[in-house]
Amino acid sequence: MTAPILKVMKAGIDLMPGMAPYFISATFTDNAGEETDEFEIELDDNWRQIPLPQEDDLLIVFAGYEETGVAMIGAFKVNGWETGCEAGPETMTMTARAATMSGEFKAGGLKHWDDSTLGEVLEDAAKAAKLSLAIDPELAKVKLPYTLRWENSPIDFAIRVAAEAGGTVKPGGEKLAVTKKGSGKGAGGAELPPIIINRIGCSGWRIKGEPRPRHKAVVASWHDPKTGKRKSIRCSTGQKTGPTHTLLHPRASEDEAKRAAEARGRELNMLTGGGHFTDIYNPAWSAGAKVIASGFGDGIDGTWLSESISTTWAKDSPVLSTITVKAPAEGKSEGGKGSGSKGGTSGEAGVPSTGNVA
Numbered sequence: 112m113t114a115p116i117l118k119v120m121k122a123g124i125d126l127m128p129g130m131a132p133y134f135i136s137a138t139f140t141d142n143a144g145e146e147t148d149e150f151e152i153e154l155d156d157n158w159r160q161i162p163l164p165q166e167d168d169l170l171i172v173f174a175g176y177e178e179t180g181v182a183m184i185g186a187f188k189v190n191g192w193e194t195g196c197e198a199g200p201e202t203m204t205m206t207a208r209a210a211t212m213s214g215e216f217k218a219g220g221l222k223h224w225d226d227s228t229l230g231e232v233l234e235d236a237a238k239a240a241k242l243s244l245a246i247d248p249e250l251a252k253v254k255l256p257y258t259l260r261w262e263n264s265p266i267d268f269a270i271r272v273a274a275e276a277g278g279t280v281k282p283g284g285e286k287l288a289v290t291k292k293g294s295g296k297g298a299g300g301a302e303l304p305p306i307i308i309n310r311i312g313c314s315g316w317r318i319k320g321e322p323r324p325r326h327k328a329v330v331a332s333w334h335d336p337k338t339g340k341r342k343s344i345r346c347s348t349g350q351k352t353g354p355t356h357t358l359l360h361p362r363a364s365e366d367e368a369k370r371a372a373e374a375r376g377r378e379l380n381m382l383t384g385g386g387h388f389t390d391i392y393n394p395a396w397s398a399g400a401k402v403i404a405s406g407f408g409d410g411i412d413g414t415w416l417s418e419s420i421s422t423t424w425a426k427d428s429p430v431l432s433t434i435t436v437k438a439p440a441e442g443k444s445e446g447g448k449g450s451g452s453k454g455g456t457s458g459e460a461g462v463p464s465t466g467n468v469a
Contacts, residue, residue: 114177143399148209156203209283240265245298277374293440295401303400310406318386333368348376377440
């Protein structure tokens, strides 16, 4: 594919043709977790000729290639700008974050739920923010004996409740998307298309193994109302060796303790390695998808989990994406491929030109 296209629409008008004489670069960052997606444009603003962007201007961004067509990558609201000159041209940088079409997004609130499911609780939270809910079916079925929202905004409350069940929350557009952390699945529960990275053709990479202990198990405690005693439950992380990690606060039931221990075990596994790969932009890639690396050698080859994908369009340059990855959450043993257990390397390979930004 040789002809990348980028369209930035405002009120139905494509801004790119007018910005073309001043265009330096644009960057889109797709985040898998609680961080909202971001879009940034840098323009040559010599002698301050470009008007300042207006806060909350709505931008609809499309990207792709002439050969395959374009698709919408997001709706963004302008939230800031920066201008200056340091060892280069005087520039204007405009930043925008994924638009949430709701005035209630940050509103506080007080409510409690008895004997509900995570899906029911988050459905109410989404409605409070005037958003629709998209949630992994497995997470939606999680039972919650008692849940309290105490002066939290809908998003902060949703993040806290979902995290306890091993989920991660991402707001954007008119939707609150909840996925299982580290699963490589979308909010509908289906596997996201894997990101295939081969050493031949890869523009660059850097992977490192983290000097953190690989915990063998996680222990969580809970209060048994029948006996009045505190009990504990032990969950394996999938690692063959390592110390036991103990959660500090007791949970209200055995089920809650088990879910919390399993969620923490997945998080601990993901802390054992990480880094990034850089490759030619592919519109089909989504943050949160599994990354399958091959040809790099032991410690790098195998499956990783993408945490974010940052794509940059620059005039007269190929469109490249940097995929930030973490070790998988499945609990592979030390030395296993994709575990990030060994030291990384870095490299550069030639990248064919993909043409200019349209």
